[in-house]
Amino acid sequence: xxxREQLYEGKxxxxxxxxxxxxxIVSYKDDATAFNGEKKGTIVGKxxxxxxxxxxxxxxxxxAGIPTHFVKELSDTDTVVxxxxxxxLEVIIRNISAGSFAKRYGVEExxxxxxxxxxxxxxxxxxGDPLINSYxxxxxxxxxxxxxxxxxxYAFQVNDLxxxxxxxxxxxxxxxxxxxxxxxxxxxxxxxEISPDTCRLWDEKTHEKLDKDRFRRDLGxxxxxxxxxxxxxxxx
Ligand code: ADP
Ligand code: UDP
Numbered sequence: 455x456x457x458r459e460q461l462y463e464g465k466x467x468x469x470x471x472x473x474x475x476x477x478x479i480v481s482y483k484d485d486a487t488a489f490n491g492e493k494k495g496t497i498v499g500k501x502x503x504x505x506x507x508x509x510x511x512x513x514x515x516x517x518a519g520i521p522t523h524f525v526k527e528l529s530d531t532d533t534v535v536x537x538x539x540x541x542x543l544e545v546i547i548r549n550i551s552a553g554s555f556a557k558r559y560g561v562e563e564x565x566x567x568x569x570x571x572x573x574x575x576x577x578x579x580x581x582g583d584p585l586i587n588s589y590x591x592x593x594x595x596x597x598x599x600x601x602x603x604x605x606x607x608y609a610f611q612v613n614d615l616x617x618x619x620x621x622x623x624x625x626x627x628x629x630x631x632x633x634x635x636x637x638x639x640x641x642x643x644x645x646x647e648i649s650p651d652t653c654r655l656w657d658e659k660t661h662e663k664l665d666k667d668r669f670r671r672d673l674g675x676x677x678x679x680x681x682x683x684x685x686x687x688x689x690x
Contacts, residue, residue, distance in 0.1 A: 455479065455526070455534050465491060466504070466651060476638065477525060478537045482508075486651070488670040490582050497669060502530040503680045504649035509533055510688055511619065511648045518615050520608055523635065523645040538635025538645050541597050542577040543586075545605060547613045548629040552654050553667075555629070564661075570613050572606060577633070604642045605634050612644065620655065623686035625664065628654035650680045 457470035457479050465487045470479040482501035487494050505527070512524035525534040548555055551565040574591055575583040586594070588602050597605065609632055620627045630653035633646035646652075650665040657664060664683050668676045684690065 455528060457481070457532075467647070472534070476537055478535055479528065480505075480533050480535055482531045482533075482647075486666070486669050486676075488666065490579065493670070495669060497676050497680065499677055500651070500680055503684045504647055504651055505531050505533055507649045507684050507687060508647040511616065512644070514619060515612060515615055515644065518611075520612055520615070521641065521643040523643050535645070536637060536643065538637055538643060540577070540633055540635045540645060541601065541605065541642070543591060543596055543605070543634070544575040544577050544583060545609050545632045545634065546573045546575065546629060547571070547609055547632070548573075549613070549617065550626065550628040550654075550656075552628050570610065572609060601636075601642055608632075608634070608642070608644060616648070616653075619687075621658070624658050625683070625686065626656045626658050626661075628656055630654070650683050655683060 455472055458473065459471045460468055461471055462469040466483055466485060468481045468483065470481065472479055482505040484496050484498055484500045486497045486500060509524060509527045512522045516522050516524060523535040523538055525536060527533050548571045549567055551561050552563045556563045574586050574588065576586045576594065576596065577583060591597055591602060592599060612632060616630065617627045630648065632644060634642050635645040637643060653665055654667060655664040656662065663673065664679045668674065668679050
């Protein structure tokens with residue numbers, strides 16, 4: 455399988471056509487951005503780690519019954535995925551207070567919730583991905599009521615699975631962002647990535663941050679933290 459025309463270059467990945475109209479190749483970059491692109495940088499080795507970590511987790515989720523876009527890892531940075539029409543919602547699940555939740559509601563980081571929360575942002579860079587609720591998503595016709603129900607169900611199932619995959623390697627899953635898409639027949643599948651760029655991951659003992667907050671907050675040791683997540687997950 456080879457890359458054909460480049461369809462899109464995003465902040466973290468490039469997306470290419472292939473000879474099969476139903477398949478795309480995503481190519482992960484080392485570029486890092488935060489705060490809606492205001493902060494820019496490079497995390498050396500991030501492309502390889504996020505590609506490999508995403509594929510490892512997507513395959514484990516697929517085995518556990520979550521339909522995903524994953525098809526085949528082509529190289530350290532490139533993966534074949536099923537082409538989807540992305541539902542323009544960032545689906546965020548939280549188990550522990552952090553980031554924009556802590557800021558918005560004026561609470562400290564690290565409060566463990568009795569049950570996970572779900573929220574949606576409207577995926578729209580020009581508007582800065584505003585927080586919306588499911589009624590807003592319906593009013594904006596971003597998804598049907600059935601699609602929203604399916605997305606919520608999968609998102610909480612993914613949370614239960616990811617939480618246990620992470621617990622096995624001594625990591626607390628604080629929060630994360632998912633994206634879903636529609637295959638040509640309308641089936642909803644998990645798409646995009648699951649990586650230290652899109653999850654908050656805290657060491658269960660030291661509470662050390664092993665995710666993009668090290669970049670966002672200039673904490674140093676960014677590359678080492680990403681590498682540590684891959685090492686614990688995949689043993690390398
Ligand atoms: P951004 O667009 O936020 O800068 P990326 O750099 O990660 O993000 O770009 C990857 C783009 O590809 C995103 O817009 C994402 O929604 C989209 N995408 C992810 N998986 C698929 C897929 N299977 N089919 C089509 N588009 C996808
Ligand atoms: N997230 C993401 N992409 C985004 C926004 C958030 O992957 O565009 C992830 C982020 O890494 C964190 C979770 O979603 O794991 C919740 O992020 P939050 O709303 O706290 O926003 P942030 O602190 O990133 O502004």
